[in-house]
Amino acid sequence: MIELEGLTKRYGEKLAVDNLTFTVRPGTVTGFLGPNGAGKSTTMRMILGLDHPTAGNVRVDGRRYQELKDPLTYMGALLDAKAVHGGRSAYNHLLCLAQSNGIPDRRVHEVLDTVGLTPVARKKAKGFSLGMSQRLGIAAALLGDPRILMFDEPVNGLDPEGIHWIRGLMKSLAAQGRTVFVSSHLMSEMALTADHLVVIGQGRLLADTSMADFIERNSRCYVRIRTPERERLLDVLSTAGITAVEQDGGLLEVEDGEAERIGELAARHRVVLHELSSRQSSLEEAFMQLTAGSVEYHAHTGQAERAGQAGQTGQAGQAEPAAAPVQPAVADMKKES
Amino acid sequence: MTTQVIRSEWTKIRSVASTVWTLSLAAVVTIALGMLVSALARQQFDNMGEQDRLSFDATYISFAGMGLGQLAMIVFGVLVVTNEYSTGMIRTSLAAVPRRGSLLASKVAVATVLALVVGMVTSFAAFFLGQALLGSLSTSIGEEGVLRAVIGGGLYMALIAMFSMGIAVMLRSPMLSLGILMPFFFLISNILGAVQATKKFGRFLPDQAGSHIMQVVTPVGDDTPYGPWGGLGIMALWVIAALAGGYLLLRKRDA
Ligand SMILES: Nc1ncnc2c1ncn2[C@@H]1O[C@H](COP(=O)(O)OP(=O)(O)O)[C@@H](O)[C@H]1O
Ligand SMILES: [Mg+2]
Numbered sequence: 001m002i003e004l005e006g007l008t009k010r011y012g013e014k015l016a017v018d019n020l021t022f023t024v025r026p027g028t029v030t031g032f033l034g035p036n037g038a039g040k041s042t043t044m045r046m047i048l049g050l051d052h053p054t055a056g057n058v059r060v061d062g063r064r065y066q067e068l069k070d071p072l073t074y075m076g077a078l079l080d081a082k083a084v085h086g087g088r089s090a091y092n093h094l095l096c097l098a099q100s101n102g103i104p105d106r107r108v109h110e111v112l113d114t115v116g117l118t119p120v121a122r123k124k125a126k127g128f129s130l131g132m133s134q135r136l137g138i139a140a141a142l143l144g145d146p147r148i149l150m151f152d153e154p155v156n157g158l159d160p161e162g163i164h165w166i167r168g169l170m171k172s173l174a175a176q177g178r179t180v181f182v183s184s185h186l187m188s189e190m191a192l193t194a195d196h197l198v199v200i201g202q203g204r205l206l207a208d209t210s211m212a213d214f215i216e217r218n219s220r221c222y223v224r225i226r227t228p229e230r231e232r233l234l235d236v237l238s239t240a241g242i243t244a245v246e247q248d249g250g251l252l253e254v255e256d257g258e259a260e261r262i263g264e265l266a267a268r269h270r271v272v273l274h275e276l277s278s279r280q281s282s283l284e285e286a287f288m289q290l291t292a293g294s295v296e297y298h299a300h301t302g303q304a305e306r307a308g309q310a311g312q313t314g315q316a317g318q319a320e321p322a323a324a325p326v327q328p329a330v331a332d333m334k335k336e337s
Numbered sequence: 338m339t340t341q342v343i344r345s346e347w348t349k350i351r352s353v354a355s356t357v358w359t360l361s362l363a364a365v366v367t368i369a370l371g372m373l374v375s376a377l378a379r380q381q382f383d384n385m386g387e388q389d390r391l392s393f394d395a396t397y398i399s400f401a402g403m404g405l406g407q408l409a410m411i412v413f414g415v416l417v418v419t420n421e422y423s424t425g426m427i428r429t430s431l432a433a434v435p436r437r438g439s440l441l442a443s444k445v446a447v448a449t450v451l452a453l454v455v456g457m458v459t460s461f462a463a464f465f466l467g468q469a470l471l472g473s474l475s476t477s478i479g480e481e482g483v484l485r486a487v488i489g490g491g492l493y494m495a496l497i498a499m500f501s502m503g504i505a506v507m508l509r510s511p512m513l514s515l516g517i518l519m520p521f522f523f524l525i526s527n528i529l530g531a532v533q534a535t536k537k538f539g540r541f542l543p544d545q546a547g548s549h550i551m552q553v554v555t556p557v558g559d560d561t562p563y564g565p566w567g568g569l570g571i572m573a574l575w576v577i578a579a580l581a582g583g584y585l586l587l588r589k590r591d592a
Contacts (some may be wrong), residue, residue, distance in 0.1 A: 048432045051591040066435040077432055083425030085353060092352035100345035100433045140429065 001026060001179060002047060002148060006056030009042050009203075016042045018203035019056065024181045026147065029174045031194030031211070032183040035291050039203040040183040041079065044152050048077055060148060070101040075148040076141030081133040086126025090117055090136050093125060094143060103144050111139040131162045138169070148179040155189060167193050187287035191215075201291035218286030223257035226250065226275035227266075236269045237262070342434055342443040350417060350447055359413035360451070363494065364459040367406025368466060374401035375467040379474055394554035395476040396486045399467020403490065403551065404523070406459070407497045407544070410452060411518045414501030417448045419511035431592045441506065441584055449499050456494030460487050482553040482565075489550030489569060496572050497522075500543055503579025507586050547572030 002024040009017040017039040024030045034040050045051040047058050049065040060068065060075055068074050084093055094108045112118045115135040120128070125136065134154060141149055151170070155163045170193055174180045184190050190197060190211075197214050199207040207214065227233050230250060237244050237254070242262065244252040254262060259278045266273050350356050378398050382390070421427040434440040464487045468475035478484055505514040522544050529539030539545055540561060549561065549568030563571065 045428070045591070048428075049435045050428055050431055052589075068435070071435055072433055079428055079432075080425055083428055085349075085420055085424045085426050087353045087355070088349070089352065092348060096345045096348040096352070097429065097433050099348055100342050100430075102341050 001061060002150075002181060003059045003062075004043070004047075004056070005058070007043065007046060007053055007058050008055040009039070009046060009051060010054040016203055017046070017053075020200065020203070020205050021056075022198050022205060022208045024148075024179055024198075025196070026179040027174060027177050028195040029170050029180045029182060029193050030196045030198060031190035032181060032198050032200070033187060033190050033194075033287065034183075034185065034200040034206075036185050038185075038200045038291070040185075040200065041152055042203075043200075044077065044079060044150055044181075044183065047150065048075075048079075070103075070144065072097065072101040072103065072144035072146065074144070074146055075150065076144060076146040077150040077152075078134070078137040078141045078154060079152045081130065081137040084125045084133065084136060087124055089122050089124055090128075090139075091121040093136065094139060097140055098143055101144055107143055107145070111142045114142060115139045130157045131159060134158060134162065134166075138166070146178075149173055149181070151180075151182045153183055153185070155184070187282075187284045191283050199287070199290055206290050214286070215283060218281075218283060218290075220281040220286075221256055222279055222281075223254040223259045223262055224275065224277050224279050225252040225254070225262065225273060227252070227271060227273050229271050232269070233266060233271045233273075236265055236271060240265055339439065339443070342439055343447060345434075346443045346447040349444075350451065353420065355416045355420065356413070356451070359409050359416060360455045363406050363409035363413065364455055364462070366409060367400075367402040367459050367494075368463045370402030370405055371399045371463040371467045372402075372470055375399050375470040379471050382474055388557050392554060392556040393474070394552055394556075395468065395471050395474055396464065396483050396553040397551055398471065399464050400460070400486075400490050400551045401467075402463060403493070403548070404527075407494065408519055408523060410456070410494050410497045411501045411522060412515065413452065414448065414498040415505045415511055415514045415518065417444065418502050418505035419509060419514060422509040423511055428592050437587050438584060441580075441587055445499060445502050445580065448502060449495055452498035453491060453495035456498075457488070457491030459494065460490030463490065476553070480553070485565065486551045486553050489565065492569060493547050493550060493572070496547055496569070496576050497544070499576045500572075500579050503576065503581075503583040506583030507579070541571055543572045543575035546575075 004020050004022055007017055007020040008015070020039075020043060032040050032043070042051060046053050047060065047065065057064070060071075065071060065075070088096075090112065091108060094111065095105065097103075098105060098108050109118070109121075112121050115138050117132065117135055117139060120132065125133065128136065134157075138151070138154070141151070149170075151166075154166050154170075158166065170180050170182055174195070182193065194211050197207060197209055197211050198205070209217075225233065225244070227250075230246075230252065233252065234244055234246075240261075242254055242257060242265075244254050244257075247253055259276055263273070263276050266276075375398055378393075382393070385393070421430055430440060431437065434443075464478070464483075468477070476483055478487065501514070501518055504518060505511070508514045508517070526539065526542045526544050529535040529542065530545045532539070546563065546568040549563070550565045552565065555561075561568075
């Protein structure tokens with residue numbers, strides 16, 4: 001169990017983590033979701049006692065991390081896969097960590113086996129691909145057979161096979177009753193792995209909810225209509241008691257509408273339709289909407305990341321209704337790209 | 338500092354290449370240069386002035402390579418520490434050993450023992466090989482003050498490594514640490530110690546004070562206000578200050 005209480009971190013003027021209070025519980029995968037720069041890595045560094053909180057505190061199994069004797073046997077963490085001395089072999093890297101926590105040498109062989117690095121155990125870490133480094137970092141996290149595991153963006157830069165492997169690993173660790181806390185900036189990734197979701201934006205807590213609740217609350221069904229006879233169709237629909245919302249580009253959207261009924265109404269009144277479709281907003285859109293206030297942070301991220309984000313927003317912009325929070329976000333991101 | 342952490346630091350230090358090349362370079366340069374200068378001194382002795390002959394210190398001559406060899410010791414001390422920072426390993430290390438004082442103490446202890454062993458071997462080798470080349474001018478380990486000077490040479494090298502570690506913990510960057518330490522010990526300290534105006538201050542610098550331990554014959558007209566052990570003590574104070582500063586910063590800073 002990891003408990004955060006009013007955890008706050010300020011770097012000079014910059015408030016990176018703002019009064020976070022939540023609990024990460026055992027037996028589930030807890031997703032820690034937020035756009036780039038939201039403060040996920042900073043929070044994780046504070047959990048490990050690497051960065052000193054400006055205010056608040058965080059406890060691991062009821063104690064400060066620094067007070068844990070042999071901390072690797074309580075909690076294993078992967079923060080940055082490349083944070084390894086490149087000249088040291090994978091075996092020696094794990095060995096020095098094991099020795100510092102009184103973990104028997106045979107565990108080194110076991111975890112190397114678990115992550116599939118046994119064949120390259122004696123090779124220097126600088127020759128490792130990102131995927132192999134990621135596996136080495138996970139081996140280090142598993143070394144002390146800890147009840148709590150924490151991974152910072154573990155699938156970043158991995159190939160599909162590696163991603164699949166990590167997802168499976170996290171689920172099986174949680175199924176063994178362990179606490180698994182994993183961060184990501186992609187909703188789609190969390191939707192596949194997490195049972196519980198903690199969402200932050202600009203360092204602040206935006207949601208702390210079960211995945212099922214989040215999906216239920218945030219998936220929106222609507223019917224999208226394109227027609228050259230907008231005014232006539234609006235009349236027909238309102239006479240039938242259906243409210244359509246006008247969108248950019250002459251689109252109409254009907255919340256929770258039935259496409260069949262709308263189609264029949266249009267046919268009866270001989271209104272021409274160019275498009276009639278049932279749609280469901282994605283979780284990614286729900287996430288975008290939730291964190292809309294913090295998208296300005298995308299300005300800090302790399303070119304590729306930005307392009308990716310802008311692409312997603314493009315979709316969201318089309319699918320969203322005139323929902324207020326999303327509009328400025330879209331405008332912001334378009335400006336950036 | 339626990340045996341667990343010491344074992345871990347030993348694994349770390351023995352599993353990187355920089356340990357081997359910095360320490361062997363320190364030994365080879367110190368010994369080889371000492372031999373060269375000893376051989377030259379033997380040839381040139383007859384051309385020396387009266388005062389130089391009176392001040393002739395066969396022991397100190399064989400340590401002539403120390404000034405250059407210590408630079409490799411500095412690189413060793415700096416890399417032991419900054420390897421952790423430049424690779425990001427420091428976060429993994431501190432997650433494994435969150436008591437920062439314990440991590441630092443173990444790291445410094447392991448590196449110091451290693452530097453001391455290499456320093457002692459180097460010092461003894463430099464002395465005996467130097468004396469062999471000095472021929473009739475040579476002294477022997479049994480003469481008064483000679484054994485102290487030779488052991489002192491080993492201690493001096495270990496202290497140089499420790500001082501470098503303290504500075505490197507404070508600065509974290511290998512380039513910055515080396516960029517300050519190397520010119521300081523190779524040039525600035527020597528200049529401050531030689532120029533009349535700064536001499537009074539210069540001789541309290543760590544290397545100037547510490548290297549007195551390797552002198553057996555006091556040069557003519559020398560008015561140094563401390564003895565060989567006093568000098569080494571001054572150097573030790575510098576080392577303590579550097580390590581204490583490093584510890585305080587390490588404890589306070591975000592990793
Ligand atoms: N050491 C630091 N010094 C100054 N600012 C920092 C530091 N670490 C992080 N930040 C800032 O804090 C914010 C949160 O960063 P981070 O925790 O890395 O976010 P995330 O992991 O969610 O992408 C960012 O704006 C980042 O620039
Ligand atoms: Mg991050």
